Amino acid sequence: NAGVMQNPRHLVRRRGQEARLRCSPMKGHSHVYWYRQLPEEGLKFMVYLQKENIIDESGMPKERFSAEFPKEGPSILRIQQVVRGDSAAYFCASSAYQETQYFGPGTRLLVL
Amino acid sequence: AQRVTQPEKLLSVFKGAPVELKCNYSYSGSPELFWYVQYSRQRLQLLLRHISRESIKGFTADLNKGETSFHLKKPFAQEEDSAMYYCALKERYGGSQGNLIFGKGTKLSVKP
Numbered sequence: 001n002a003g004v005m006q007n008p009r010h011l012v013r014r015r016g017q018e019a020r021l022r023c024s025p026m027k028g029h030s031h032v033y034w035y036r037q038l039p040e041e042g043l044k045f046m047v048y049l050q051k052e053n054i055i056d057e058s059g060m061p062k063e064r065f066s067a068e069f070p071k072e073g074p075s076i077l078r079i080q081q082v083v084r085g086d087s088a089a090y091f092c093a094s095s096a097y098q099e100t101q102y103f104g105p106g107t108r109l110l111v112l
Numbered sequence: 113a114q115r116v117t118q119p120e121k122l123l124s125v126f127k128g129a130p131v132e133l134k135c136n137y138s139y140s141g142s143p144e145l146f147w148y149v150q151y152s153r154q155r156l157q158l159l160l161r162h163i164s165r166e167s168i169k170g171f172t173a174d175l176n177k178g179e180t181s182f183h184l185k186k187p188f189a190q191e192e193d194s195a196m197y198y199c200a201l202k203e204r205y206g207g208s209q210g211n212l213i214f215g216k217g218t219k220l221s222v223k224p
Binding site (some may be wrong): 003004014033035040041042043044047048052056059091093098100101103104105106 | 116118148154155156157158161198203210211212213214215217218
């Protein structure tokens with residue numbers, strides 16, 4: 001089992017561009033969580049998805065951020081019109097229903 | 113509000129010394145608590161969860177509801193224990209289905 005995969009591992013964008021972060025859950029897991037870690041901070045919950053459904057997006061910024069987990073393929077976290085404050089590490093975790101969350105290696109986004 | 117506090121940003125001990133990483137939480141309900149560890153250049157991984165009452169790599173953590181604490185302890189620290197340690201609370205209320213609330217983390221440095 002390859003574990004949770006995230007790509008890219010590092011992403012550099014200029015202000016105003018779009019960032020797309022991908023997360024492939026562990027085999028057999030249908031629950032995906034996205035977390036953001038700002039410098040010197042702990043991980044903060046953003047969104048919880050199951051296949052084709054957003055279950056809880058209470059941690060998502062109201063604008064520019066969206067997430068999906070289609071029937072086929074990875075979960076995508078999309079950030080439109082990035083700003084410098086979006087620079088952070090974005091972690092994805094997957095689980096079976098309400099079981100232990102297993103984390104990916106993260107994507108480090110740098111906005112210039 | 114649900115909150116996890118790790119008061120120490122950095123904890124430095126000598127090899128063989130006891131170590132205690134502090135974690136306090138604020139939660140209205142029956143908490144489910146975890147310790148995650150992140151070794152250098154590796155992904156976040158689960159160290160232990162309070163409901164398992166297990167000992168992993170010599171670490172233990174006891175949930176103290178009276179003091180709302182879940183401190184991580186090891187009697188004899190090893191150099192390979194050097195890592196970032198995160199305490200986390202699983203949130204279960206309203207629409208939340210198990211997302212984690214993390215503390216800011218404690219960096220443990222074990223010196224030879």
